[in-house]
Amino acid sequence: MPSPLIESYFRSENLPQIWCPGCGHGIITRAIAVAIEKSGLDRDKICIVSGIGCSSRAPGYLDFNTLHTTHGRALAFATGIKLANPELKVIVITGDGDCTAIGGNHLIHACRRNIGLTTIVYNNNIYGMTGGQYSPTTPKFDKGTTAPYGNIDKAFDICNLAASAGATYVGRATSYHTNLLISLVLNALKNDGFSLIEAISGCPTYYGRKNKKGSAVNMLEWQKDNAVNISSASKMAPEMLEGKFLIGELKNSPEPEYASEYQKIIDKVMKER
Amino acid sequence: MRKYEIRLSGSGGQGLLLAGIILAEAAIEDGLNAVQTQSYGPEARGGASKSEVIISEDIIDFPKVRNCDILLSLTQKSYEQYNDNLKDDGILIIDSSVNVNTSSNSKIFSIPMLDAASKILGKPMVTNIIAIGALVALTEAVSKEALTRAVLKRVPKGTEELNKKALELGYEIAGKAII
């Protein structure tokens, strides 16, 4: 029997989903549904847009206006939706490869414009759909099927990237820290401008196996042991933070949203005519 | 049947594209057909640029100049680059700074258009208006009334008087042109 949440917000006829046992993506997708429920938003006015990859299959299971686009381009499609009809609440679900490799240019420009999109990046440090190639967030020296001797690329910090490029709400949580994830997504939905939430996910099938990270449970434990909430980080000595990553609300500085700024132009030129 | 194939040539930034548009709009005001085209290199300023206008009572199929009736050249470089298909009995209007070496029968008018703009009016940017004033004075390709209206429609607000003066000056110095 599906739970009331699943019954209400998921397209249960399309379940079970395609994700592997132990994958963190289902947990993250549920957290998004819970946040939407808490937000009280009109579901008919919610669009969920995705690109290509494991994470990008999520919209197919969610009962909203959903758009599964081409690889890397979700933010660009979503920009068209938001600007054409600013009444819509547009959520983008994307992955580390989709969002920061092939779609990296769209990411920085969506941040720069501060267009009202709520972006959730499911970061599992690997290309899962194509079978385990290294991504822009695969840690240095970790392995992938295209990095059999270890990856020599430096990994992106997606949150730093987004914050620097102009996103006005940025946060990070994991598939272990679901309550935090729900509250971050909820806050992101309340921000009018561009929000990005990085949701650290575990891929036991490819990333975990290639890099001897153990079972799905071991990977969740790794998230628990290595995440440091930003509120306690300032009280910790630098050596204690080594090898750890920050979670929590990393940036919250609202600025005028793009589509509403454009509306001001329309109002101005229409008045002048 | 009236038909003029006109080529305006000079250096990028001299406003010949606008001059071509004004001529074409004047022709339409006169009830004629007109087509305007241009070609240019990658430079926004400098280089050699041309703007072409075909004016005809008939429908204009081919939009580019083939048998040039009227060639205007404001610079040596543009003259050399674009004088190739001036008709034997065509009209060549050059700035006085341009040296012409031709054995054709074309009528050549040498007019100090650049000097007139900078020295008489103190505004080099109106060279293009002086030039089309002179061109129309010498060829009657369009009516003066239509040309005046077309100029006033296209020039920036606040510059109408200056451009009217430039047009008159073009007519005036064309009358004293050295053939």
Add this chain to the structure above:
Amino acid sequence: MTNSFKLMQGNEACVEGAIAAGMKFYAGYPITPSTEIAELCSEKLPVVGGKFIQMEDEIAGMAAVIGASLTGQKSMTATSGPGFSLKQENIGYASYAEIPCVIVNVQRGGPSTGQPTSPSQGDVMQARWGTHGDHPIIAICPSSVKETFDLTIRAFNLSEKYRIPVILLMDEVVGHMREKIELPDIADIEIIDRKRPNCDSDEYLPYKAEADLVPLMADFGAGYRYHVTGLAHDETGFPSNSYEVADKLIRRLMNKIEIHKDDIITWEEENIDDADVLIIAFGGVARSAKAAIKQLRENGIKVGLFRPITIWPFPQERLRELADKVKVMIVVEMNLGQLILEVQRICNNIVKIDGVNKVNGEIIYPEEIVTKVLEVI
């Protein structure tokens, strides 16, 4: 004396046509020789309550146009050769997911960066087969400023009617040329809007075709919560791994255009009745052909013009009929022989087929066509 005629550039006529057709959204990226279209859209769209956005790249421009169209807004982008290549993946998406949109390609010399300010017609095949996989497409080619206005409206109408991306395949000659135009009264223009569902939302099947093979399209946000994907999908819109579903979808998409060919395909004929020689030309070059025909007719040579206005799908039935009437066909195009492949496919072994081709960045002159005609007769 004043009159209702005015001088207008081809690219400007495209924007005027798009606004007359009801365009409310434009996304694009600057590229010569189409840039005036973006500039004018940025100026004119807010005036009619529409939106313009300059995206970070060509791909994003195409993506944003598809997104905007899903909200119910008529959307357009414009580009030229290199940008048209970049847009192709998303054009395929629009074709497969049946999202109406208009893509203007003001062709320039290529390949690669090529000759940015020079005319070319090198994208004939890119317009047809630029994206991967079998897919339907419509491409129409104007040869005058007035026709650019008319065909831009037609591009939107066809796109809305058949839920398909429509390519307005212009060239630099027509895009940058200014000529006399008289715009029609807006009230006299036929405007077609996509058919939207009015059933209950739980009865809506977003990809169930109507009798005309076109499914009804709901706007995102209108209360029909449905799924759109570039994966093979069934009538529900959800992905399917069924061979049968995949096959049925592509065949329906192709048939959707095939059965409406008579509505989609248009062409112009001139001096056909007694013609021995048929010149086939489209876009800006058709003007060279017309000038050449005048010259040849004055000398008693019986030459006619067949100008495809819709080049994809190609007007093959009419051309096949004409093949029985003429002795020679000459395909004139600013490329090294692309449209001629289609003419050969249709008329080979029936008439002699020759070409006039030019790729130096210059328009084909009437004299070059005259020379070829005199050579082959």
